[in-house]
Amino acid sequence: MSYLDRVLTATHHDLNGFLPFLIEKVVVGFLRPALVEVLRGYSEVFRVEDDHIALSEDLKEPGARTEAVDSVLELLRTEGLIGRAVGEQYGVVQDPGDRPLMSIERSAVEAFGIIATGFHLNGLVGDHMWIARRSRTKMTFPGQLDNMVAGGWPVGIMQEENVIKECGEEAGMSRELARQADPVGVMTYVMEVPTGLRRHAMYLYDLELPADFTPHAVDGEVESFQLHPIEEVADMVRETDEFKYNSALAVIDYLIRSDRINSTHPDHASLVAGMKSSLQSGFMLRSGS
Helix, strand or coil: CCHHHHHHHHCCCCHHHCEEEEECCEEEEEECHHHHHHHCCCCCCEEECCCCEEECCCCCCHHHHHHHHHHHHHHHHHCCCCCCCCCCEEEECCCCCCCCCEEEEHHHCCCCCCEEEEEEEEEEECCEEEEEEECCCCCCCCCCEEECEEEECCCCCCHHHHHHHHHHHHHCCCHHHHCCCEEEEEEEEEEEECCEEEEEEEEEEEEECCCCCCCCCCCCCEEEEEEEEHHHHHHHHHHCCCECHHHHHHHHHHHHHCCCCCCCCCCHHHHHHHCECCCCCCCCCCCCC
16 A cells, blocks of 8 residues: 555546547536446437437526436436435536536436535644544445545535535534635546546645644534544555545645655655546547537
């Protein structure tokens, strides 16, 4: 196990196994051919070509697109092709920060290879870092170690407000304290997973906390919190698989920014490059398509 192993795990993918998904002639996702074949049967919503799948050009407004795709997702769920709805909508964009061309239920984001955004927050007390242990009843990564606060960024909420909300729900933090979180960058990665393709843009925050603050779980997503020396956290990331895969990346990013992993490390350049993966494939629509 090494830091580089962590990055390579989170960036392993082969786009040759996927077809691009287009809206308004720009690539917004990637689908496996088996799902594309299923969607071929919904020609009023999707148009399937040899080298890509596109949303019907008859669906011109974001709201109409969302409604049409949602109706198909409901049918896909009955066939077990995507998971149950979780009640969160994510903007469908070519690049993070773009105007959403539509929105899609979170449960379908990976099946359609849509860019998902979220954040990870490092809770710091001097040379120590608060680490969360995820609930062992969570459906995803139960019992693994996590950053103090992390969450997705659904459509319809401002980024700062989303951070404040999640800090309150996951760690019992006041709005006043959460507002002090310092945005320090973004990491991007593309990862092939059983459900499809995970394309993530994760915004990173550091928050220096008072020594007398102790986070406590509010919404049940976290089992416990523990304050560790940062060097001990680094050892756990490097030597064990206890950390959730992208939380490990957020810690590695912090270690690079704080010069604990610097240019003298043999994998420094690969680590930096690996956490800035391109979210695009360079796919270009054929002229006249």
